[in-house]
Amino acid sequence: MCLAIPGKIVELFPGVPHLASVEVAGVRRKVDLGLLQDDPPTSGDWVLIHVGFAMSKISEQDALEQMQTLMILGENEQAMQEVRGYGLDDADDHNVS
Amino acid sequence: MRFVDEFRDPGVITRTADEIRRLVDPNRHYRLMEVCGGHTHAIYRFGLKDILPPNIELIHGPGCPVCVLPMGRIDDGLSLAHHPDVIFTAFGDMMRVPGTQGSPLEHKARGMDVRIVYSPSDALKLAKTNPDKHVMFFAIGFETTAPSSALTLMRAKAEGIRNFSLFCNHVTIIPAIRAILDSPDMRLDAFIGPGHVSTVIGCRPYEWIVKDERKPIVISGFEPLDMLQSIVMLLRQLKSGKAKVENQYRRVVPWEGNRAALRAMAEVFQLRPYFEWRGLGFISQSALRIRDTYAEWDSEQRFNVPGVRVTDPKAAQCGEVLKGVLKPAQCKLFGRECIPEHPVGALMVSSEGSCAAYYNYEHRKAITTSLAWPA
Secondary structure (H helix, E strand, O other): OOOOEEEEEEEEOOOOOOEEEEEEOOEEEEEEOHHHOOOOOOOOOEEEEEOOEEEEEEOHHHHHHHHHHHHHOOOHHHHHHHHHHOOOOHHHHHHHO | OOOHHHOOOHHHHHHHHHHHHHHOOOOOOEEEEEEEHHHHHHHHHHOHHHHOOOOEEEEEEEEOHHHHOOHHHHHHHHHHHOOOOEEEEEOHHHOOOOEOOEOHHHHHHOOOOEEEOOOHHHHHHHHHHOOOOEEEEEEEEOOOOHHHHHHHHHHHHHHOOOOEEEEEEEEOHHHHHHHHHHOOOOOOOEEEEOHHHHHHHOOHHHHHHHHHOOOOEEEOOOOHHHHHHHHHHHHHHHHHOOOOEEEOOOOOOOOOOOHHHHHHHHHHEEEOOEEEEOOOEEEEOOEEEEOHHHHHHEHHHHOOOOOOOOOOOOOOOHHHHHOOOOOHHHOOOEOOOEEOOEOOOHHHOOOOOHHHHHHHHHHHHHHHHHHOOOO
16 A cells, blocks of 8 residues: 556547556556646656555666565565556456456 | 565676665664554565664554454454344454454354355445345455555446445555554654555655655565665665655555545445554544445445454563564563464454464574474
């Protein structure tokens, strides 16, 4: 819950402006962009994700370092489990159980 | 330097550690509190204590939301799970936390519909796909997670999803710091401020700490170098006799915080008059409740919640550890009745609690060393 997970915005959805697809270490999931509405990210931007919501925009360098920090903290697996668990993608309903 | 050697630039870390040694007054004892549970976990994991001078003492603060949640709140939340039409959802961190009748996971084993979610929006989605059930999300966390809960309720209201509610246990960090500073047995010199909470609230809410209490605070990132740099910044302030709010984590924390997140919180939540914290007791205006305009999505307003109160076991000295009066191992229960597998006190409950972190990294290491066959 307290993990801050770095992800890259890879797809935006014009019809649903508060959602975006992000990629975290090769895993793609939808996250909510509602908390960045004052400064919306665009495709290619990096964000820090908390519990399925993008909370802040960061640089690519900071994103890579954040991933490394999670690794050293021994929390990278937990972070990936969290990301894989995000269930906003229709195909991933089973992940919510 | 257990894990620091693996880090990206050991040279910079060594130079920063040298700077710390240069700045400390050998005749003074420094007591610095890291407020955030994430920092506590990182300090033990990185072995930062091993590279700090012995007269710098790190006190582990109240910033682990799982740890400070009273057991009665878990009982209250789980009381709703007994209803056959209710799906109880919570983050994975909550699943093994004991209530008086067992943890959420144990309730699941007894046949109740208890599920892990990784985001409050997943709980809302579960409500959409299970229209004949009521989905309750057991929400915990400081200002880092509260905006996500708020936005989820705003979406539920906008989309008219009525089979969803939130059991709100969100707490706010500033009143907890105030409670610790108001305590008569408190002896702290400065604060390492929380990184991700400050992403939301910014740096201004800490200004009273420097104005009224004359204690320096530096908002810090979570890498070893971040925390060492923050300690350098605190030592410089202490040396100069000044106290100000500084932001070491500028790459993530804007001075004004995240306004969109603060707006969402203000739309959905209001302060409770008081709330109980494990280890610290009742603290006024320290937690959030759901506004009446969102009553339909508030588990507490919508259902009959028993309002269970479970007092902390008297023998557990969590409050003294939180205030830095005792070290984890100085508590009478530590490592005996109270261990991570069977937590008695609040700080042993989550891996980010100071007792659990100390137990996992220091106590186990000491046991392993003492049991090792002599070479």
